Amino acid sequence: MPSLVFQGELDPIVPPDYGRKVAERFSRSHYIEFPGFGHGVVRAKSAEPLPRCAMRLIAAFLDDPHATPDTSCIEQIPPLAF
Numbered sequence: 203m204p205s206l207v208f209q210g211e212l213d214p215i216v217p218p219d220y221g222r223k224v225a226e227r228f229s230r231s232h233y234i235e236f237p238g239f240g241h242g243v244v245r246a247k248s249a250e251p252l253p254r255c256a257m258r259l260i261a262a263f264l265d266d267p268h269a270t271p272d273t274s275c276i277e278q279i280p281p282l283a284f
Contacts, residue, residue, distance in 0.1 A: 204267030205231040208256065210239035232271050234259060238282045251278050 205228040209221035218235055225233035236243045236252070244256045255275035262271055 203228060206260065206263045207231055207233045208243045209233065209235045210241055210243050211235055211237045212239060213241045215241045230268065232263065234271060234273055236276060251275060255279060
């Protein structure tokens with residue numbers, strides 16, 4: 203079954219190792235990690251471009267679950283400022 207696994211690099215609830223292990227259990231999975239973000243990447247209260255990027259990746263996966271997602275939009279997300 204094609205699967206899309208989103209992971210936040212700093213997720214304290216489901217660490218990235220867990221997300222990678224889940225993705226490995228599916229033969230046609232796409233694992234996507236968002237650097238600098240925690241749990242709930244899709245619903246993160248963040249300024250653009252994170253929400254737009256996440257939704258674009260979901261839409262692309264739903265359009266063609268077998269295609270490798272173009273994750274270049276992740277590079278456009280500025281790091282979080284503390």
